[in-house]
Amino acid sequence: MKKFFLLAVASLLLSACTEMEYASHLTKQAMGPDGQYASNSGGSIGQTKLPDGKTHEGLYKVGKPYKIEGQWYYPKETYSHVETGIASWYGPGFDGKRTASGEIFNSDELTAAHRTLQMPSLVRVTNLDNGKSVIVRVNDRGPYKRGRVIDLSKRAADLLGFRNLGTAKVKIELLPEESLVAANMAKQGQSTKGIEMAANNGKLSAPTAQRGSVQTASLNNDTSIVGRPASVESEVLPPGHTDATGRYLPDPIVTQMPVTRTGIYVQAGAFTVRENAENLKNTLGSLGSVSVHTAQVKGQQFYRVRIGPVADVTAADKMLNTVVGMGHNNALIVVD
Template identity: 40%
Template sequence: MMICWRPSPRSRVLVPFSRTLLGVMGGVFLLGGCAQTQLLVHATKKLQTKEIRPEGVYKVGKPYEVNGVWYYPRVNYEYNETGIASWYGPNFHGKPTANGEYFDMNEVTAAHKTLPLPSKARVTNLENGRSIIVRINDRGPFVNGRILDASRKSAQLLGFEKKGTAKVQVKILADESRMMASKASPSQVSQGAVKEIKVAAAPQEVVTSEALPPPPGTMSDALPEDRGVTITAHSAGDAAVPPAQAEVTPKQPEETEITYATVKPTQIYIQAGAFANLKNAYKLQDRLAAIGQAQISQTWVESRPFYRVRFGPLESVKKADDLLDSIINAGYKDARLILVE
C-alpha cells in the first residue's frame, strides 16, 4: 500500500540543506505516485461501472393480440410492403426490446409487428427517395395504419424526424436475415424461433365469398343497375403482386449509409374489405355509408375477379388515421391503410 505523505505546517523545523533537498525529492516522488494511484482507481471504477448490454435472442414468436388485433409473426423472406412509418425514441431509450436487447434511439434500428428478430430490411422513404438498411430488433408499432416504427436515428437518416411519419417501402433483405438467423448460437435462440411458424400471415386482401346479412330495409338481393364499379386492367392483383421495388444501387451499403431511390407519387386509401362476390362488396359499402362514401374497384387474383371496398384518396395521414379508426371501431378490424400509385 502506498502512503501519500504531505508535511504538516506545524511540523516544520530547520534542517541542513542536503536533507531538505532529499526530502523535497522524496515528496515529489510520493505525490507523483499518489496521482498515478488515483488515476488508476478512477479508470478501474469506470471499467467496473461500464454498462454491459445483453446480446438478445433470435426469435420469431407466437401469434399475439394487442388492442383486439391479432398479429402473426413468421419467417417471410419475400416480405415487401408499402405503408406509413413512424418513429420512437426518448420514452423507450435504454429499455428492453422484444428480443431482449436494449433499445438505443441513436442506432439504426426499427420495430416491426411480424418479421423475425433480428432481421435486416431496406427502408425507402417514398416521399424523398432516401433509402437505408435497418436492423429489426423490436415489435411494433401497435397503432392502426402503421407498418414500421423507426428509431430516432433511422428517422433522421430517412428525413422524417420532424414530420413524424412518412410513406415508406419496407423490403426484407433475405440473405442478410438468413445469415443473422444461422449465426444465432443455441443460447441465443428462443424456443422454437428458427423453425418457421406454420401460421398464415395477416391477409393482404380481406377476401371472402360468405354472404353478409344487410341491415333491415337497406337493400335487396338484386344488384342495382346504376351502381358503379371501377374495373382495373387484368392483372395478378394487389394480393399477388408485391409493391414495386425501388430502384437502388446494387451495392449493399452499411446501415448508416444513405442511398437514393427513384420513387413515384403515391396516394393514401383505406381499404375496408375485398370480396369474390360483388353483392357482398355492395353490402359492406351500404353498411359504411354512415362513415363515408366508399368506392368499389375490381382487381384480378389468379384469373378471378375480386371487388375491393375503399375510401380515398385521402389528403393527409391524419385524415386517414381518423377514418381508419372509425371503421375499425365500427367492427371492421381487417380494414387497413394502403398506398396506391
C-alpha cells in the first residue's frame, strides 16, 4: 500500500508538472540579471545542458548581483524570508517564452518572479485585502517596476482574487522545508514543475520528493496482491481546469487567512543613526505625513523614514517617483 501511495504522490508531481503594468513588461523585454532575461526573452537563456550532454529544463539557479534603474539586487540562497509589498501579475503575453530559470513560462501554472530568491523556491503569497493565500513556485526574476515585490502568474492572480485589479497588497513567506525539497530536486536535474500543486494540496514531503525515482509495485514480488481479483473503478478527478495545451490541472487549495488592516507607505530610507533619519524626515516634510519607525533587524536597530499611509497603489507609485526624483534611489513601497 505504501508503494502505491508513493506512486500516487510522485504521479501528482510529474503530471501537475497581466496584465502587469505595461512599463514593467517593457523592462522585462529589455534587461535582466546577469545581462540575460527572462520571461519574454524568447529563449535568450536557452535550455541548460548538464555534463551528461542532455538538455534539462528549469535547473537550480541563484544568479549574480545585478543593477536595474540604479538599484542593486543581490540574489542568494535562503530558507528564511518574509516580506510585504505590492504584487503584480503577468500572463498570456509571456506564454511559451523562457524564464530566468530556463523553463518555459505557462500562465496557467502557479509560478512567480522574484528579484532575489533562489529558483526554484516555494513561497506562500497572501492577499492582505481578502485573506486568500496560495503557494507558488519562484521560477523567474522580476518584477522590474519600482514598487513591486513579486510578479505572479495569471493563475495565481486569479486564485488570489486580484487579476482584474492588476495589483494587490501581499505578504510573501518562503516555505523552508518545501523550498529545500525543490532545490534538491533541481540540483539533481529533476523538473520541479507541479511541485507547487502538491504543496498546496498538502501532499509534499521531503522524504518522498527527494527520492528522485518512482518505485512501482511488482506483481512477482508483492505477494499481498496475488490472487486478488482486479476491480475496475472509474477515476474521479478533483476540481480543476484544462490549460491551453490540453493538460488537466487540479485546482490548488486556497487557504483563507484572517484579514487585518494594513496601510501603504513609501519608505524613503532606513538608518542605524536616528539623527540621520530625523534629518531626512524634515527634508521630506512638505510631501505629507512623514514619520520615523523603529525596527530590529538581526539584532540591529533601524530607523525607517516613511511617508503615508497613502490612499492606494496609484498614489504610492506617484509618491515613490517623487521621492526617487529627489535623489533617494533606494526608496520603496511597503505595506504595514
